[in-house]
Amino acid sequence: MCGIAGVFEAEGATGLVASILFAIQHRGQESCGAAARDAGGRIVGHKGMGLVKQVLDEEVQNRLAGTTAIGHVRYPTAGCSDVVNAQPHLIELAEGPVMAISSNGDLINYGEIRTRLEREGVVFKSDNDAELIGRLIAMYHVRDGLTIESAIAQVQVELKGAFSTVLMYRDRLYAFRDPHGFRPFVMGHLNHEGEGEPPSEGTVFSSESCGFGIIGARLLREVRPGEILRLERGQPLLSVGHAPLEPRHCVFELIYFSRPDSSHFGENVYQTRQRIGACMAAKDETIHNGDDLVVMPVPDSSNFIAHGYAKAKGAEFGMGLLRNHYVGRTFIKPTQASRDEGVKQKFNPLPDFFPGKRVVLIDDSIVRGTSLRKLVRMVRSAGAREIHVRIGSPKVIGPCFYGIDTPTREELIANRMSEAEICAYLGADSLRWLEVADFEGLLPGRRQDFCTACFDLDYIYPPEGFATKTNAPSLREFQPAL
Ligand code: SF4
Known part of the structure; x- marks a missing residue:
């Protein structure tokens, strides 16, 4: 299990990300990290073994100054327990470190896709699914000339498994989710009170809505299964892709894993x-x-x-x-x-x-x-x-x-x-x-929209x-x- 967080265009973004991660620390206690875009447009990151309060302390939050940031708390489900597998992963492109990614969930076809990428000359620094997702997107963008959103859409089709993901690319932030919506993923806003999609500025993301109370954000809605959201300065938050497959929300999140004060799939977990x-x-x-x-x-x-x-x-x-x-x-x-x-x-x-x-x-x-x-x-x-x-x-x-x-x-x-x-x-x-x-x-919702595979072996993949x-x-x- 893991937890992810993202903040777009808000003062002290890394501190806000650290607060969200602190609220969802129950999702992973082995390691954590954050990445922020600095004034020069470069993405800088910090990660380490241990709890959020220890790893993302005030000194780190000051060093990762910026108004957009993402972060991650990790429990190792795949890959060894080592800081190289902590997230976010920074992906270097020709112009430098302009991409960072954090993801929650495991992929079934990780090995097959990694072998394919390594044959193409892609070098991995970790055994982590999130790095693979980032490098696959980077390859489709750089090698094949796809826009980032088209590359994400391509990746959503190819990957089998669970991924609730935040991705920083240059001055944008993307949030996307696997087409079955296995792991929870919610969106909130720091000051948007109205109906409809908010402005990009002030939008926040978390694995669970309990991450929003601590920063005074309001829960807006889930990131939908198969959805791609693009956040850009001066632009409304835009849903640039939505290709859902039959939902498979993890029922174990409701029974055990999520905090009872979180809200998933339209209902409070405690209810x-x-x-x-x-x-x-x-x-x-x-x-x-x-x-x-x-x-x-x-x-x-x-x-x-x-x-x-x-x-x-x-x-x-x-x-x-x-x-x-x-x-x-x-x-x-x-x-x-x-x-x-x-x-x-x-x-x-x-x-x-x-x-x-x-x-x-x-x-x-x-x-x-x-x-x-x-x-x-x-x-x-x-x-x-x-x-x-x-x-x-x-x-x-x-x-x-x-x-x-x-x-x-x-x-x-x-x-x-x-x-x-x-x-x-x-x-x-x-x-x-x-x-x-x-x-x-x-x-909450239709029985068939939930994954219950660990109880009945009805695995979709x-x-x-x-x-x-x-x-x-x-x-x-x-x-x-x-
Ligand atoms: S219901 Fe069980 S098998 Fe399905 S995603 Fe949740 S923990 Fe995994």
Whole structure:
């Protein structure tokens, strides 16, 4: 996962980009960077390993002076964990560094296109999808004489996968998105109050709308799937291309990844999560309300799912686990060892909260199951009488190829154990998931507009030879169990 930001023609653009990136830091904590156009028209950049507050400090913001800037926070889903893969990437053309790019999402045909470009003599500095997108656009522009917008349109057709992208070229800024709209991408404005497309000046972009509150910008709308936006000084913001294919918005953004105060696909994320919780409660006849019942989230990503569940049951909603916010998301830690250590550091049970209680413990998903197992043990040792685990997503049975770092099929616990085995492995009294069929009516918009491939293997671009919904072998093939 990653997050992107862009600001066109506003005082202190790099500082504004840093603020947006800070608000979307949950999307990536490994590295970050920014690039700005200086007074001479050259694009200068800075990137480093670490958090936004550390890497894009005041000194860097002063050095990257300019009124247009882009930025990126990275979690490595493809390519190694090294600063060369941090973004933005600066692309040198004959006249110097006049292009910079940041993108969120993974490409399925990265290898094939990179091989093709290398045969043409293109030299890469990283293993990163965004650099490939930038170099492909530069090649069509320089070698074939296409305008930048035509080059982007060409690239949108050729690339398979997810890319929400901001690109600075000379004094312009472009924002474009893959034709399926996998990853979220929104546009706002610092001072435009009216209807219709705003002036280019003051336009801002972010992976999530929670990035706008922090800079006082107003959410205008999504960058549409397949759309290309051009921003030019003195010009209205222009939609210069729009070639959508069937939408495939990532459903996992709604369940887990996005901040609950963001708005995606026409609805606030927290509302979708509450609805998921309510749906689970309505179907959960085995749990009866009582004085000893408490519904409790694994904080923070499951808070609103648990809240929806508790409200629908008329049960007590309790925050029995305290989360240390100075530990990052365990899911996006790169290794199992760092994830294990993260769980211990991250959660602590409230003293005297659990003895004698029946606990409905709500989590957003089970991937490997190792973190949840530790939490169940923690709650049991704190005195809970019963622990009923409820999961706000269906079983994760396939990896993501579009920008979320879920593991291989072999590592996913739902592919290795039966439901009863997983329940026993977790040490829970009962275990239930949301069903894929439940998505109907729960999502903002039409069910078919969402990608649910990691839950049902319905991949629109499966890598060659990969088992999909139609040719998947039995889920039990990965025995023996952990
Ligand atoms: S495979 Fe899963 S995580 Fe990836 S885009 Fe689809 S729904 Fe999202």
